[in-house]
Amino acid sequence: MDFPLTSRASAPNSTRIMASLFTPNSQTYDLPDPLPLDGGQSLEGVRIAFETYGALNDARDNAILICHATTGDQYVASPHPITGKPGWWSKMVGPGKPIDTDRFYVICPNVLGSCMGTTGPGSLAPDGQPYGLRFPVITIRDMVRAHMALLDHLGVERLYAVVGGSMGGMQALSLSIHWPERVARVLLLATTAVMPVQNIAFQEVGRQAIMADPDWQGGAYYGSGRAPDAGLAVARMAAHITYLSEETLSEKFGRRLQDRDAKSFGFGADFQVESYLRYQGSSFTGRFDANSYLYITRAMSYFDVVDERFGPGHNARLSEAFAGVTARFCVVSFDTDWLYPTAESRKIAHAVNAAGAPVSFMELAAPFGHDSFLLDVPALDRVITGFLSR
Amino acid sequence: MNRIMAKLRPDLAVIAGHVAAGAKVLDVGCGDGTLMAALRDERGCDVRGLEIDPHNVAECVGQGLSAIQGDADTDLALYPDASFDYAILSQTLQTTKRPDMVLEELLRIGRRAFVSFPNFGHWRVRSDLLWRGRMPVTRLLPVGWYETPNIHHLTIADFRDLVAQRGLKVEGAWYLNGDSLISPAMANWRAEHAVYLLARY
Secondary structure, eight states: OOOOGGGGGGSOHHHHHHHGGGSTTEEEEEOSSOEEOTTSOEESSOEEEEEEESOOOTTSOOEEEEEOOTTOOSOSSSOOTTTOOOOTTTTTEETTSSEETTTOEEEEEOOTTOSSSSOOTTSBOTTSSBOGGGSOOOOHHHHHHHHHHHHHHHTOSSBSEEEEETHHHHHHHHHHHHSGGGBSEEEEESOOSBOOHHHHHHHHHHHHHHHTSGGGGGGOOTTTTOOOHHHHHHHHHHHHHHHSOHHHHHHHTTTOBSSOSSOOSSSSOOBHHHHHHHHHHHHHHTTOOHHHHHHHHHHHHHOBHHHHHHOTTOOOOHHHHTTTOOSEEEEEEETTOSSSOHHHHHHHHHHHHHTTOOEEEEEEOOTTGGGGGGSOOHHHHHHHHHHHHO | OOHHHHTSOHHHHHHHHHSOTTOEEEEETOTTSHHHHHHHHHHOOEEEEEESOHHHHHHHHHTTOEEEEOOHHHHGGGSOTTOEEEEEEESOGGGSSOHHHHHHHHHHHEEEEEEEEEOTTSHHHHHIIIIIOSOOOOSSSOSOTTTOSOOSOOOHHHHHHHHHHTTEEEEEEEEEETTEEEOSTTHHHHOSEEEEEEEEO
16 A cells, blocks of 8 residues: 555555554454444444454453543553553553453444544445445444444343443443443543533534645545645644643743744744644544544534433433443543533433433543543542542 | 431431441542441441542542532532432531532432431530620531631521521431430520431422
8 A cells, every 4th residue: 555654544454453463462253234323324244353452251241341432542551552651551451450441341432433443435346346434424323333243243242341431431421321221330531411512513614624625625635645634633623622721722832933942933833832733633644534523523513322321302311311221330531621520411311310320420620631541640540540440 | 317327417327227238328528438338338328428528539439439529519410410329518517618409409300318417506616605605616516717618607507597598398407416315395506416317398
C-alpha cells in the first residue's frame, strides 16, 4: 500500500490487519450472519477486530467488556499499531491494575463503523468497492449488537462487568438495558443516557468541517490519493477543546506564545494553544478515517436510551428504561467535565435507583475536564478497584 | 447483639438492632458505609446510601455497597414513594437546611424512619451556655460555632414537639448517654443522644 502517511487511516482493512500483528492477542471475528441495524437495514460480512487480555476461567464468569470512546480503539492496553503509543487505558488495565488481567478476561472490540479493523465506511462492500457513504447510518445499540455477537463467539454468556467512558459508557448503558441478563456490573464514566443538545451541536461542527473539505469528495475519497485531512483535523481541534477544561488550558498554555517573543501580526500559530491544537488535529488524521468520524458522531448524536427502548414518540421517563435491569451500577462524573456534566450522570443514577437496581454515583474532583477518565485520577483507580472487587 | 454490631457507634447499634431482617433500607447520610455494611452482612438487608462526601461514597463502593453522592436537602425528592421499608437519618437531621421537610421526605420514601440526633438539651450543654455564656463544644458537638455543620441544633423536647405537630407516630425511642442506653426519665436533661423510630398513622 503506497498511501502517504496522512491518509493511512483511509487505507482498506488489510493494512490494519498486518499492522495489528504487533500484538499477540489481536484477533478478528467475521460474523456468520448479517447484522440487523436500528435503521432497518442489515449489514453483511461484518468483521470485528478486538483485543483480549487475561484468560476466561472455567466458569466463564470473569469476562469484562471494555467499550471504547468516539475515536478510541481496541488497543486498550497494547501499543497502538500506527502511533506506537501505549494503549489508551494501560494505566487501568493490566496485571495488578484496577482492571486486573490476572483475575479478569478483558475484551475490547473496535466499534462498528470505526477504522481499526472492524467493518466501517472504509471497508469493502460486497461489490468490492469501499462503502463510503453507502455504509448505513448506525446507532450505539448497533455497536452493542456487534459486541454481543462477539461475546457469543467467545463463549461469554454473562459478563462480570461492562465498562465504558464517554461513548463507551453509552454502549455499556445500552447493553445493560437491552441485554440485562448478560451483565452483572455496569461501570459508567463521564457519560450520558441522552446526548445533550450542546454535544449534538459540537459534533455537527466537526462533521461540517469534514464535508466542507473538497478532498472529502462526497465520502468517495478512498483510493483517490486525496483524503479530507484538513477537514478532519479541524473537526478534531474543535472536539479536542471540549475534552479539556479551562483550568487545563490555562495551566498548560495560558496566553504564552509559541517559539517567539512577540505576536507575529500574521496567522501562524502564535499561541502555544494554537500550535498544540494544530498538532492534535494533524496527528489525528494519521490514525483515523474521516468517514468513520461522521458515522460514529452521528450514532452518538442519535443516542437516547429511552428512545432506544420505547421507540420514537414515547412518553416514558428515564427510570422506566431501566425496568427489569438487575445489574449493579457505578456511575462516575468529574467536576471539570463540561461536555458530559455531572447532572447527566446524576440523572442516570437516580433513574437506576428509582427502577430498583443497586447503584452508586459520585462526582470526583479532577482538573482535566472530560478527559479525566483517561488520565491520572487516583480516586478513580480506587473506585474501579473497589467496584470490581466483589 | 453480635460482634460486628457491637463495634458500631451506639446510636447505629440501636438502629441496626431494630431493623427487620431482609428489609429494604435507605441510609441518608450513610458516611463510609459502616451501618450499611452491618445491615447487609448481619441482617441480610438490601441497603442503599445517600452521602454528600464523594470520598465516603468511594469508601462505600469499595465495600461493594451502593451509595449515591447527593444532598439530603435536595436529592430525597428524586426517590419514589414508599420505595424502602426504612429510611435512616443518623446524626444528620441537625445539618439539614429544613429538618422538618427532610423528616416528611423520609416518611414518604420509607414506610418507617429511624432518626438519631445529638441532644442540645443535655445538662452539660445547658451548663456551658448558662455558666460560660458560650456555645458548647462537647464530645458529641466537637466543633466551634463558626465551622460546625450543625446548623439546626435541637433538643429532645423540640423533636417531640415537631413529631406531634406533624402528626407522626413514635414507634420507638432510645436515649443514650455515652455508650449506654438510659431510661426515658428526664431524657432531655440526661441523654447526649436520642434515636427515634417514626411512622405515619
